[in-house]
Amino acid sequence: MLRRVRRYAWFMDAHIPSPASAPLIWILAGEASGDVLGARLMQALRARNPAIRFAGVGGVRMEEQGLRSLFPMRDLAVMGLVEVLPRLRALSARLNEAVQDIEARSPDLVVTIDSPGFALRVLRRIRGLGIPRVHYVAPQVWAWRQKRVKEFPGLWEELLCLLPFEEEFFSKHGLLTKFVGHPVLQSGAETGDAARFYRKHGVKEGAHVLILMPGSRRSEAPRLLPVFGKMLALLRQEMPDVVPVIPVSPVVAATVARETARWPVRPVIVTDVQDKHDAFAAAGAALTKSGTSTLELALAGVPMAVTYRVNPLTAFMARRLIRVPYVAMVNLLAGRAVVPELLQEQCRPSVLARAVRALFEDPEMGHEQKEAFKTVLQGLQGPGGTLPAEAAADAVLQLLAERSQKEQGL
Template sequence: MQTDGQRRFALVAGEASGDLLAGLLLDGLLARWPDLQTAGIGGPRMLAHGFQSWWPQEKLAVRGYIEVLRHYAEIAGIRRQLKARLLQERPQLFIGVDAPDFNLDLEAGLRSQGIRTVHFVCPSIWAWRPERIEKIRAAADHVLCIFPFEPELLAEQGVAASYVGHPVANVIPMTPDQAGARAKLGLSPDAPVVALLPGSRRSEIRYLAARFFAAAALMQKARPELQFVAPVIPGLRAEVEALLQASGMAGRVKLLDGQSHAVLAACDVTLIASGTATLEAALFKRPMVIAYNMNSLSWRLMRRKQLQPWVGLPNILCREFVVPELLQEAATPEALAEATLAWLGAPEKTRALQQRFSELHVQLQRDTPTLCADAIQKVLEG
């Protein structure tokens, strides 16, 4: 990243969803500046664009207060080393992709030393932790927003921002090819498919995967014809396989390395961890049951800062409970199984939900790579 005279940007994307967003962002940046060099911390989609990752992305994929505390020393050390390296190499721009707990402090430190900064994905100050607006104001020269109501909210607080659409809305087809996805994954075209997505973080697998597999066992007992499929982050496969074996569902749940989009296209309903994947499921027009479970202390701390009654992105964007949320103690295998099976017995409700999700899809579709590059070019021009 030290080549003289060449445009150089640094990026940090801290987990799988951030890697997806950053990969799409790099499409626009490299189209605008073909000789662009990029480095920092990222995942496989970024690496495919020639990105140099100085640390494994998985080091930052930690969620929840208690879980972060356990890894705080290592994460803080990475941030200190990264900041020192960036202040030495001085890229023209730093782009923090989501991961606000890591990126906002880093951005503020770089910006105070004259490096321009962009934050991609507005932290959800409209959902919880509104005090973050002070950090955003100090950290970012510009915020790239993926939801249409966010720029006005930030402008009221003196933060420059642009709505760029949600990048995933352009990747996911308006009408998914369910039959093609089932053929690709080796699933029967006739029997219903339930997708199990317990999350992409080790902490999520720890707290959710066993519940999801236990729920699957109950669903299969009620409806033996059901097919179950679960995409897995390759680095977590061994842990997931052990939990699947313990549940008695080994051989009954098809585990796949990645391919979450193919799984969502193929399924009839998904049992899914709260997070970015819920929006992807909505864009695939799939009914879902949103679940979450975490360390009990982390949960109590988070609930105190929650500003809205919804946790799942589809419900937040639709401003009502269009899909059920079963959180913490409510996320029992019995409740998860019952709520998931209910969708399979409600075709009219499913069609109404799919229409609502189609309208949401249209709202989120924009030429995101180009809009991002336009906004970033204005930042560079001062």
């Protein structure tokens, strides 16, 4: 019997790659949404090949999957044409650090996720290393500065995109692109439990629960939260039972707590994903920045208005470059103004208060939004009904297999 066990053990040792010979994927995420994408991709890859190793940069979610981040992901969480200027030296140092780590490790494949300002610079710097590269989440050049697409050939072997129209757009420019579906469909945003939210936070059932989503970057939240606070002061005059809820990532949790300490009504700040989804289930309305958060709320069926404010110079430059009629993703995908967009000059307490009150008080508006949400979400399904993370993992593994075959001369 012992001899059989030893023979079986030898067989297993001979067929399971040692840690040193297992594929190494260097993966980069630069903000909270990319961290979630990266974690799901890592999980899907490990489900297919448990021996895969990871190195790179990520946040809490990716670290939960075993990544030891080269440096804190929060160092990269900055946006805006003007806002980034004071951080250029620090970002340049992190860029050098990332490139040097890739050079030293010589991974089998590099995956960069979103954050094009940083990620594409990494891809450009490692172009001569002969390492296959995948960029996950297409740069939104179809929205503004479309001429930039001419800079992309040679930056990656494959582009994985989230929106159905992106595959055609980039393919027309000779870039190998694959639509994998939108990860919001895996978020679980529609699975919340309103009763659990009421119990946990001591909120009276039937209260006007208002979701406020100021952004996942440290440069976003401080710009929107003061306006949200003043809006609440106005809103409470007619809706005294309003309960503001702010779902935040760990990256900005301390900032949000500090910025809201003197609000007329203290918000419920949630950092747990399930708690956020429970809040969605309890909510009657939401006020959110533009971006993926609009799709999360759409999946949860929460009527919303979209708002945003950036540095005036950034706004001036953006308006000259933007080539799409809407900034809210749900509006862009629907091809019409499904939800109100209250941007820049309209991002004022009085305007926001009126919009939120209308969402609570006009059932027809909410019904129309929810019907439009269903159509938008249907268009985000991945190929053949595959979950987005699984489709992305399959694309990554295909590139790894192609590299292996090339090295073996097959």
